Amino acid sequence: METFNNENDQVDALKRFFAENGKALAVGVILGIGALVGWRYWTSHQQDTARDASLAYEKATSALKSNTPEVLSGAEKFAADNKNTYGAFASLELAQHFVEQNDLPNAEKQLQQGLAAASDDNLKSVISMRLARVQLQMKQADAALKTLDSIKGEGWTAIVADLRGEILLSKGDKQGAVRRGKLA
Incomplete structure (x- = not known):
């Protein structure tokens, strides 16, 4: 470390430092400010996108009770x-609506679409x-x-076994249904 005899030596050392490193410091400050502004813009953009999607979801699904073709096509x-x-989630809501209307082919279509859109394993299991x-119900x-085979996770074992038993019983396989019932 340098020792300075007087104030002029300190000023000269400071001038030398900025002459040697001034450009790098300026670039660093500009990059830092640019990164900060960019990060704030990106987080704001993500929040705006999430809020817009939430509002659009609420609008699309809240009007499903009216059962008008325009509302259904908008939600679809x-x-x-x-x-x-x-x-x-919108596909789940639509599927529920179609089941209530006894339109099982459209309910199946919506559930398959929802399954393709879901990224969370638990949500995929619920949809499956x-x-x-x-x-x-569609026989x-x-x-x-085959759909039940896609459900993973220990938490679903009992529910899957129970439903598998119902399915096997509908096929006339009473032994298989009893075996699955014991698992549940």
Whole structure:
């Protein structure tokens, strides 16, 4: 470390430092400010996008009770356009609506669409369970069994075994249904 005899030596050392490192310091400050502004913009953009998606989901699903073709097509468009959790939830809402209307083919279509949009394993399991139940109601026992095979996780074992027993019973396999019932 340098020792300075007087104030002029200190000023000269400071001038030398800035002459040697001034450009690097200026670039560093500019990059730091740019990174900070960019980061704040990005987080603000993400929040705005999430808020817009939430509002669009609420608008699309809250009007489903009216059962008008315009509302249904709007909700279906929202579910198809949003390949995220909101799209999966909208597909679940639409599937429930179609089941209540006894329109099982459209319910199955919505559940398959929701399954494709979901990224969370638990959400995929819930959708798969509902899809298997719809397929069972449509007398598609083999498809329902195949859907159940896609459900992973120990927490679903009892529910899957119970539903598998129902499906096997609908196929006339009483022994298989009893075995699955004992697992549940």
